[in-house]
Amino acid sequence: FAQAAPFKIGLILPMTGGQATTGRQIEAAVRLWIAQNGDTVAGRKVQLIVKDDTSLPDVTRRVAQELVVNDKVDVLAGFGITPSALAVAPIATQSKTPQVVMAAATSSITEASPYIVRSSFTLPQAAVAMGDWAPKNNIKTVVTLVTDYGPGIDAEKYFSERFLFNGGKVLDKLRVPLRNPDFAPFLQKVRDLKPDALFVFVPSGAGAAVMKQFGERGMDKAGIRLIGTGDVTDDDQLNDMGEVALGVVTSHHYSTAHPSAANKKFVDEFMKANKGLRPNFMAVGGYDGMRVIYEALKKTGGKGGGDALLAGMKGQIFESPRGPVFIDAQTRDIVQNIYLRKVEKKDGQLWNLEFDVLKDVKDPGKSK
Ligand code: DHB
Known part of the structure; x- marks a missing residue:
């Protein structure tokens, strides 16, 4: 029988420019998640595609459009700053692609599209x-x-x-x-x-x-x-x-020094994989965003599909390196300490x- 196509995650981050530390932290955390949890979920191979938007929202929009139309990604993720997250919201809505916001933190972002789920925080x-x-x-x-x-x-x-x-x-x-x-x-x-x-x-x-x-x-x-x-x-x-x-x-919502076993493991393994770089709150947003995506894909039995994934993301409860969290099903924001x-x-x-x-x-x- 035919092999299922890979499950594609389009990760759009500021890898250069004024917000480059955010991109570096999130990319490292996403790669750590995959190293720890494997690149196969419910029998489906996961493929990560990383794109640099230099934190310019026009670039974020163009890159997201290409990822959806040409690469046919199953999920859009990343978004280092608020204008970048907002620029992509209409694309997420129109293409029914879940948009996992791992960094940007203006309150209103989750109201810009019903396909936005946030794993960072709000100001x-x-x-x-x-x-x-x-x-x-x-x-x-x-x-x-x-x-x-x-x-x-x-x-x-x-x-x-x-x-x-x-x-x-x-x-x-x-x-x-x-x-x-x-x-x-x-x-x-x-x-x-x-x-x-x-x-x-x-x-x-x-x-x-x-x-x-x-x-x-x-x-x-x-x-x-x-x-x-x-x-x-x-x-x-x-x-x-x-x-x-x-x-x-x-x-x-997050300190590298947060005293818990889950955080100690996260920090130790992150630092080991990244020449001693300390994970910051951006890293934890990326790491938890990957958990939200993986768990949702699991719930669909590896099938995916925008609406099914979105449903699987809502209401998730888990222990993050930051402490206990849940994804509020109504607002699609993260509730946290x-x-x-x-x-x-x-x-x-x-x-x-x-x-x-x-x-x-x-x-x-x-x-x-
Ligand atoms: C945003 C960016 C940040 O680097 C941060 O610390 C908080 C919020 C933002 O653009 O939403």
């Missing part, structure tokens, strides 16, 4: 916890500094609203461009305003530059604390950020060490 999910923590910890005034696009605007809104609700005061809201940001003039403004803390969202890969300039301007010495979602203390870069990062508190973490030195290295947890957090952006 409202991560930011609200900080809006509760800060006022209880002697932070009464803040300035927010965010990258000026979807996730930054979500972070600014959801952090500020909760912070205000808890009696805090936002002195100013600053936004920096996504491409080639210069943080210096914004940080000078923050220094002049002298808030108790600066709340930051920048995408993965940009945190080290913020931290460096924050230190160079002596803002920490001037008594301004740095807080944010965990994107700014990105584990991909954290260990090279130096003393200025010590004590920075963030809220996020959000941890409060503080940067500390342990065994000569910097880590985001968890000290508190909010369990089973849904995306607050969907409950309006």
